[in-house]
Amino acid sequence: MTIWIPDISAAKGPIYLAIADALESDIKAGALGEGDRLPPQRELAYQLGVTLGTVTRAYSEAERRRLVKGETGRGTYVASESTPVSPLAPKENEPSVCDLARNFAYPHLNPSLSEGLTRMARTDGIDQLNGFVPSEGLKSHRETGVLVFKDYGLEADAQRVAVTCGAQHGIQITCQALFRAGDSVAVDYFTYPSIFSSLAGLGLKPVPVAARPREDGGLGAMDPEALEQAVQSHGVKGVFLMPNMQNPTTHTMSLEERQNLVAVARSADLKIVEDDPYTPFLPDILPAFGALAPERTASIASISKVCSPGSRIGFVHFPEAYGPSIRNKIGESTWMASPITAELIAGWVREGVLFKTLRLKRKANRSRYLKALDLLSPDFLQGDEKKVFGWLRLPDRVDPDGLQAALRQQGVAVLSARYFQVRDHKPGPFIRLTFGSEESDDRFYQSIRKVRQTIDHLADLPALTSPVG
Structure with missing residues (x-):
């Protein structure tokens, strides 16, 4: 542990900011280096003669600035100056690795770009x-967004649709428009990995909220009572939801689950951001949150998973009051989404190419899911033939990080539950498996067999015991 006592004698503002500023200054000066462990909060509070709450706020502010990282049970450490590239980021050539980690949803079945x-x-x-x-995009392209939103259970108004550079850009500008730096946003306990960096980059704090268990033992929708508790305990201002194919658990909310969450949002005056890029794969769609609570919901749609990630086109449907802010945030970030690729997508929607592509992908996904279900039995694979990924519950003695590493050595990429949780939580006993990133059926099936074999091998290893004496 590093003996670090900041000099805050000249502090003129809030003490917690003075501590965070001193920490930042000492890191830049080289007095603290990557991996150095900071004093426990209670000890530093005693040394400085301040309250424990002041130091807690200081460490939280330092983590928001990405100066430090906290690990439950281990303490707080100076963070690396460079963040490793996410395993979700595509690589130009990686033929030796079978990709069950990244969710690209059958890109080999995408429509012909040359014909388009x-x-x-x-x-x-x-x-x-x-x-x-x-x-916000041309009227004809916003009207394309209206057609896309129909597949999301939302009768959209073209005047309240904006064209974005994909769903990720839509999340960024929507959160900028709806929230202020320092706000807390509720997210599912297991959720879309990039939401953590998106919120942190905007100065927003994700607050994980537990799910209710399903009758089959799987994970269901966000628990509305837990969301109410998050409002009381953390003062959350909004909630990020994926109602139709939650990533990573695959759960599709029932109408009752949606209505229960809307009731909490209205009573607590929460803004709702709903993002569901896999929704078009589902044949039966329930009303979107944008339909159930239009006055407080921003809905995000994308065709990247359906037919064209390279086009970088998505759509946001926003409450009327946030229209000017949404348009300004698009202008400030990219000025506009490309009207050229927006026209490419518009043509595919008008000509029915989108529907034909979906039909092909649904058929391919059904075959792969059923095969994976058979090969991975008896372990519980949450999902079904309409879901393009699955959430595999591991036996008690199989560590998800260890399984991910062991499979990587065999040329198979999967993602541990760690990537879907806030950083300071112990990873849950799950891995996510995607069904559509690999073109070859044979390679996919061989890799699923390796997953099965490796789980069995790790489960049979003798348990580690502490030495006596």
């Missing part, structure tokens, strides 16, 4: 797209 571009070249007035357009 040829069709575009014959479109009247195509050269007009090679210029600036309004930040």
Whole structure:
């Protein structure tokens, strides 16, 4: 442990900020280095003659600035200056690794880009797209968004639709528009990994909220009572939800589950951000939160998982009051989404290419899911033939991080539950398996067999015991 006592004698503002500022200054000066452990909060409070709450706020502020990282049971450490590249980020060439980690949803079945571009070249007035357009996108492209939102259970208003550079961009600008730096946002205990970095980059704090268990033993929707508790304990201002194919658990909310969460949102005046890029894969769609609570919900749609991640086109449907802010945030970040690729997507939607692509992918996914279910039995695989990934519960003696590492050595990439949780929580006994990133059925099935074999091997290893004496 590093004996670090900051000099805050000249502090003129809040003491907790003075401590965080001193920490930042000492890291930049080299007095503290990567991996150095900071004093326990109670000890530092005693040394400085301040309250424990002051030091707790200081450490939280330092973590928000990405200066330190806290690990439950181990303490607080100076963070690395460089963050490792996420395992979700695509690599240009990695043929030796079978990818069950990244959720690319059958890109080999995407529609022909050359045919789409040829069709575009014959479109009247195509050269007009090679210029600036309004930040929210052209009317014809926003109307395409209206058609896409129908598959999300939402009758959208084109005046309240904006075109974005994919769903991730939509999340960024929506959270910027709806929240202020310092706000806390409720998220599922296991949730979409990139939401953590998105919120942190905006100065927002994710607050994990537990799910209710399902009758089959799986994980269901966010517990509305736990959400109420998060409001009382953490003062959350909003909630991030994936109602139709929750990532990573695959759960699809019932209408009752949606209505219960809407009731909490209304009583606590919470804003809702709903993001569900896999929704079009589901044949039967319930009303979106944007339909159930339109006055407080921003809905995000994307066709990246359906037919064209390379186009980087998504859509946001927002409450009318936030329209100017949403448009401004798009303008400030990228000025506009590309009208050229927006027209490519519009053509595929108009001509029914989107539907045909979905039909092919649903058929392929059904075969792979059923095979994976058979090979992984008797372990519980949450999901079904309509879900493009599965959430595998591991035996008690199998560590998800250890399983991920062991499979990586065999050329199989999976993701431990760790990637779907806030950083200072022990990883849950799960891994996520995606069904559509690999083109070859044979490679996919061989990799699922390796998952089965490796789980069995790790479960049979003798338990580690502490030495006597």
